[in-house]
Amino acid sequence: MESTVPEPEKGVAPPPPPPPPTSPAGCFLYDIILRVLLFATTLVAVLVMVTSKQTEMTLVPQLQITMPVDAKFTQSPALVYFVAALSVACLYSIISALASFLAMSIRSHHTKTLLHFIFMDTLILAIVVAATGSAGAVAYVGLKGNSHTGWTKICNVYDTFCRHLAGSLAVSLATAILLIMLIMLSSHSLYSKIR
Amino acid sequence: METETKAVGDGKVVEMSKGGRKIRRCELVLRFLGLALTLVAAIILGVDKETKVVPITITSTLPPIDVPVTAKWHHMSAFVYFVVANAIACTHAALSLILCLVSKNGQKGMKLVIIFLDLMMVALLFSGNGAAAAIGVIGYNGNSHVRWNKVCNVFTKFCNHVAVSIVLSLLGSLSFLLVILLIALSLPKHK
Numbered sequence: 001m002e003s004t005v006p007e008p009e010k011g012v013a014p015p016p017p018p019p020p021p022t023s024p025a026g027c028f029l030y031d032i033i034l035r036v037l038l039f040a041t042t043l044v045a046v047l048v049m050v051t052s053k054q055t056e057m058t059l060v061p062q063l064q065i066t067m068p069v070d071a072k073f074t075q076s077p078a079l080v081y082f083v084a085a086l087s088v089a090c091l092y093s094i095i096s097a098l099a100s101f102l103a104m105s106i107r108s109h110h111t112k113t114l115l116h117f118i119f120m121d122t123l124i125l126a127i128v129v130a131a132t133g134s135a136g137a138v139a140y141v142g143l144k145g146n147s148h149t150g151w152t153k154i155c156n157v158y159d160t161f162c163r164h165l166a167g168s169l170a171v172s173l174a175t176a177i178l179l180i181m182l183i184m185l186s187s188h189s190l191y192s193k194i195r
Numbered sequence: 196m197e198t199e200t201k202a203v204g205d206g207k208v209v210e211m212s213k214g215g216r217k218i219r220r221c222e223l224v225l226r227f228l229g230l231a232l233t234l235v236a237a238i239i240l241g242v243d244k245e246t247k248v249v250p251i252t253i254t255s256t257l258p259p260i261d262v263p264v265t266a267k268w269h270h271m272s273a274f275v276y277f278v279v280a281n282a283i284a285c286t287h288a289a290l291s292l293i294l295c296l297v298s299k300n301g302q303k304g305m306k307l308v309i310i311f312l313d314l315m316m317v318a319l320l321f322s323g324n325g326a327a328a329a330i331g332v333i334g335y336n337g338n339s340h341v342r343w344n345k346v347c348n349v350f351t352k353f354c355n356h357v358a359v360s361i362v363l364s365l366l367g368s369l370s371f372l373l374v375i376l377l378i379a380l381s382l383p384k385h386k
Contacts, residue, residue, distance in 0.1 A: 078329035133325030148270040
């Protein structure tokens, strides 16, 4: 890509522009902060989802008796996927925060590091977003039910369970936004890098 | 790609423009793939409709009554989301394809905007895929814990179409993902 206009893009580029001379260290500082936030949000999402078990007395139609029935996240494959994906993202956030810290302390060729960060972040973003979508779809059916297929809603019975689900989904949405911010930060500092 | 990045780092202009052109061509192909795949996925699920006659028992004393039941995509909100997400991504792919063809190598700052929009599309598409796939799995297997019965033993054709549509859309979103990686590769050469 040959450039037509030589210099003046520093003013144009959007939000967190650390001034170019201090660029690498500054961008890695923001990077580490965002990654720590990422760790916190993924951990909270996983914990809220895992602790969402609720037991209620319900009528079992085959036996015609009321007995305690659990609602757990392991009963739905989508929620299991959600927990697995967010755990992977949590692990990744630890590793990448360490890598980012190392990159900040070693002052050298950062282009490759930033490229790797962009690749991995995009991958994790895809995984987290797919997990949020699938868990959200199941939770929505649980909330509203579906008359066409005869799937009844369960959130009128398992209210705490559903509230945990909603909280976890909201936090995982924040995770996705954080990942997008991370990717934009990396690509911005890659873009406005002075060699 | 790595060698090209390095070559640019050393400031070899010829190498750079050659690599840049290759990346650009790849990007065009991938955008076109994304456009086609998301369009086909949206259309397949959008026109999907199956009517089956299902015997329904009202009381055990009467014989079961045959009732025609239709499965359509807008009966399930996850499928609606899927179709809308694919349509939006398809529109974005078309617009960015035009932009790619028209603009000569893009203005400064343009790439960041494009990469941001592409990221949004990847997020949208993957969440739509996740949602549709989760509902599809419940429809296929049912869920005994909450007594959601499977529906795919009745609406076989409908379920197959949904599966095909999800796979196509997944491929489309992968091509969007690759576009982001390509743009990221071409970012350092931009100066």
